[in-house]
Amino acid sequence: MRIRSFKALRPSKSEAPVLSAPPYDVVNTEEARAIAAGKPLSLLHVSRAEIDFAPGQDAHADCVYAKAVENFKKLVDGGHLKHDAEDGLYLYEQQLGAHRQRGIVALCLVEDYDNNIILKHEKTRKDKEDDRTRLTGDTSANLGPVFLTYRDDAEILAITEEAAKSEPLFEFCAEDGVTHRGWRIAAAEKLVKTFAKVPRAYIADGHHRAASAARVGRDRRLANPNHTGEEAYNAFLSVLFPASELKILPYNRLVADLNGLSEADFVKALSGVGTLDEVAAAAPQGAAQVSVYIGGRWLGLSFNEPYGNDPVSRLDVSMLQDRVLSPMLGIDDPRTSERISFVGGVRGTKYLEKEVDEGRAAVAFSMYPTSVEQLMDIADAGQIMPPKSTWFEPKLRSGLFINTF
Numbered sequence: 422m423r424i425r426s427f428k429a430l431r432p433s434k435s436e437a438p439v440l441s442a443p444p445y446d447v448v449n450t451e452e453a454r455a456i457a458a459g460k461p462l463s464l465l466h467v468s469r470a471e472i473d474f475a476p477g478q479d480a481h482a483d484c485v486y487a488k489a490v491e492n493f494k495k496l497v498d499g500g501h502l503k504h505d506a507e508d509g510l511y512l513y514e515q516q517l518g519a520h521r522q523r524g525i526v527a528l529c530l531v532e533d534y535d536n537n538i539i540l541k542h543e544k545t546r547k548d549k550e551d552d553r554t555r556l557t558g559d560t561s562a563n564l565g566p567v568f569l570t571y572r573d574d575a576e577i578l579a580i581t582e583e584a585a586k587s588e589p590l591f592e593f594c595a596e597d598g599v600t601h602r603g604w605r606i607a608a609a610e611k612l613v614k615t616f617a618k619v620p621r622a623y624i625a626d627g628h629h630r631a632a633s634a635a636r637v638g639r640d641r642r643l644a645n646p647n648h649t650g651e652e653a654y655n656a657f658l659s660v661l662f663p664a665s666e667l668k669i670l671p672y673n674r675l676v677a678d679l680n681g682l683s684e685a686d687f688v689k690a691l692s693g694v695g696t697l698d699e700v701a702a703a704a705p706q707g708a709a710q711v712s713v714y715i716g717g718r719w720l721g722l723s724f725n726e727p728y729g730n731d732p733v734s735r736l737d738v739s740m741l742q743d744r745v746l747s748p749m750l751g752i753d754d755p756r757t758s759e760r761i762s763f764v765g766g767v768r769g770t771k772y773l774e775k776e777v778d779e780g781r782a783a784v785a786f787s788m789y790p791t792s793v794e795q796l797m798d799i800a801d802a803g804q805i806m807p808p809k810s811t812w813f814e815p816k817l818r819s820g821l822f823i824n825t826f
Contacts, residue, residue, distance in 0.1 A: 422538060422571065422616045422617065422621065422622050423530050423533060423613075424510070424525070424528065424529060424659075425529075426528070426609050427656075428505045428509075429822045429824070430502050430504050431502065431504075431590070432501060432502055432591075432820065433501075434590065436501055437591040439460055440463065440464055440502070441464060441601070441820035442463050442818065442819050442820055443818065444818075445465075445553075445819070446549070446629065448465075454472040456596075467492045467496070468489070468819060470492060474488070486559050490559050493562065509606065510605075510609040512525065512526070513821065513822070514585065517598060518598075523663075524660035525577070525612065526660050527661065529657060531638035531656065532650075537621075539623070539624065540623050541624050541800065542800045542804075543624075543806060544808075545628050546629070550632050552633075553629050556633075558640070562824065562826070563634055565817065566659050566817055567624060567658065568659075568662070569659050570661070570664045570667055570796075570797075571621070571661055572663075572797070573665050574615065577663070580606065584608070587604050588604075589603060590604060603822070626811075626817075630657075638656075669791055669793060669813055670790055670813075671788040672763055672765060672766065672810060673768075673770075673773055674741070674785065674786040674809075675781075675786075676782060676783060676784050678760060679783050680751040684716050688720065690749050691713065691720070691749075694722070694724060694744040696722070698723075699718075699720060700720075701719045701720055703770035703773075704789075710737075711737065711741055713786055714773055714774055714777050715777065732799045733805070733806065737788055738807045741788070745786075755807070767814050796810075
């Protein structure tokens with residue numbers, strides 16, 4: 422792994438809470454509009470600039486990207502975002518309840534992304550990738566970081582522990598209860614050398630941000646006849662976390678109908694793919710188990726032995742798809758089917774119950790979380806995870822560190 426220091430574009434300690442914002446892709450337009458209401462400094466006016474137009478505005482219209490550039494320029498020209506005087510690396514800590522995770526804020530190289538030193542585990546959607554590529558290119562900035570992980574390294578841990586003893590650049594609790602802290606790392610040069618011994622990193626979250634940054638880098642390389650590889654556009658903003666500190670929540674499923682089956686017939690069919698308990702907890706207690714909410718009650722489904730030797734087929738989400746969603750409920754492609762929706766575990770199981778009880782879904786599936794080790798094994802094997810397999814929490818806030826090029 423090659424990491425680079427950079428002159429971060431940052432808000433002041435006092436404005437960090439109001440300028441920084443949730444990632445663009447965890448809120449829809451109306452949610453972004455509500456969060457940014459009365460907050461003219463919110464980065465959502467840049468990352469989701471359609472909120473500054475009347476409802477119904479096409480989020481991908483030229484005027485929206487132009488507004489994003491205008492709003493970004495106002496933040497910089499107004500002194501709300503300022504570049505650090507010197508290149509540096511940073512430590513970013515998030516804490517939610519008892520869970521704490523600390524990551525290194527640095528630039529990673531487009532070349533390493535292209536050459537699979539930085540490994541992927543998801544496919545990207547062209548429309549989403551096109552959107553972020555346009556915004557990244559128009560603003561010449563990485564507004565939010567790519568969330569990377571790596572297998573733990575004791576020397577890196579020691580450097581981050583030391584950095585966290587200094588005075589933080591910012592410290593605040595956001596509206597979702599997550600506390601955010603950041604520090605400048607004094608031992609930046611040592612950290613760069615230490616990371617050179619890390620064989621690879623993995624995209625935990627932010628595949629579209631990474632893909633769009635890489636596209637912008639390639640486009641600018643092709644447009645520059647004097648390209649050297651040292652230009653700023655050859656790198657993108659990342660936060661690298663040790664794998665042991667990450668927390669993955671389940672990514673649950675709601676299905677709109679039973680594909681013509683009665684509830685009784687569907688429940689009977691479930692018993693054919695594993696052991697079915699008539700009474701179960703809302704959250705499964707281990708791998709190869711799924712809790713099923715239907716008819717006002719939770720059932721517990723324990724799958725028969727996983728089949729196949731590859732790591733993808735052994736995922737709980739794969740077994741649910743291959744044994745229940747496709748053959749019983751007719752959802753052959755969960756990426757495109759409008760009959761299935763995916764719910765991050767942060768919403769809890771009461772949300773699933775409400776959706777079914779109020780008739781917006783016929784059945785809910787409460788999943789056991791995929792592990793970070795499973796994610797890395799799949800990426801190492803060059804395979805792709807099924808859609809909506811992982812929900813990382815807490816999310817990385819955008820606007821605390823910005824990279825410009």
